[in-house]
Amino acid sequence: MPTMQNHSYSFTEPDSTLLAFITPGGFEHFYWNVSVPLVDPTNAPFAPDIHTRFLESTFEAAIGPVFDVIPIFNSQFSYNFTNGTTNQSAPWHNGKTTAPNNAKEPYYLANNWSQRFLHRATGQVIQPRATAVQSGGNFTLSTMVMRGRAANETTAEYTFDVPQFFQILEGTMMIRMMCQTVSMSTGDIAFIPAGTAFSYWSEVAFTKVYLGCAPAGGLSDALVAQAEPWAYGVFPSYFGNLTNSTSA
Known part of the structure; x- marks a missing residue:
């Protein structure tokens, strides 16, 4: 908004x-x-x-x-929650919803009906909710679902020059930073200061999180830059090559 x-x-x-x-x-x-x-x-x-x-x-x-x-x-x-909207010409849970390409218009995005990207190598689906375009460069906010970490997978390490935050919506997510690993479950929040190296992974088959940063230019942008457009709210059964350490 x-x-x-x-x-x-x-x-x-x-x-x-x-x-x-x-x-x-x-x-x-x-x-x-x-x-x-x-x-x-x-x-x-x-x-x-x-x-x-x-x-x-x-x-x-x-x-x-x-x-x-x-x-x-x-x-x-108005309580038209599903398969309809107050504006009868606009889709709501029955068609694609998109964010405007400016920072002036308010908008709504239906869950799993907005733009989605698959980071195939890690099996993560990112749904941008507000990018630098909509926020005027002030922040980015996305949701992300991820699969469980494979037994032979090397977890990527990230470092950004902007602070990050995670809030766990579902599942169990592990975050490692400052030589400490913490298991996070539904409702838990992690704040990662700028310049802090961190890695994360899911301990269960399905985990969903909010992720954001202020200003723009954090993890969500880095993942989307390496991702492909995706038509679904979850990851596929084939993930592709597993990742190694990276920095942004």
Whole structure:
């Protein structure tokens, strides 16, 4: 989503996760100002049986003097989730969705219906979500699925001049950096500073992650540059030559 765009969001399931990748930083202060600490005796992530009244006037007063955010209450959402969209001329989970070639237009990308690339040698499928083109050079954000590491495979090592991050969505991913290897599972996050050598691989048959960097020019771009267009959301049964150490 570009700057200066109106937007709304609403959770429709009892347990939902929203990943917001915002650059430059600072918007987290918005949430700190409009929320209150949650203390639950059972240590639940949220308390569905405790109904806290949402005070619109308090919310507006809290953000008005500090943030350039104008709340519009009682707005109506469209819930055309699958095989349709509010804009009837645009595909949604029933056709290819693409990102614009500029940093001015907001857009939506349906999972596994946007542009995909296969890095055949490593059996990884990369789906760019926001590239330097859409972010104005500020960051890149992609999802990536990968197969399990083969028994005779040499894991590639990467070094970039921009920081990277990973968040595990599914599966188990190993990351090695600074002479330390960590096993990461669903929800775990790794931050890799610029100039830090690292390697990664999947310990299970299927792993899916978010990966990003700021500004652009990190792992996602390096993999896509060596990849081929791909029509599927998962990797094929044949991977090609296994990789050796590399640096970017």
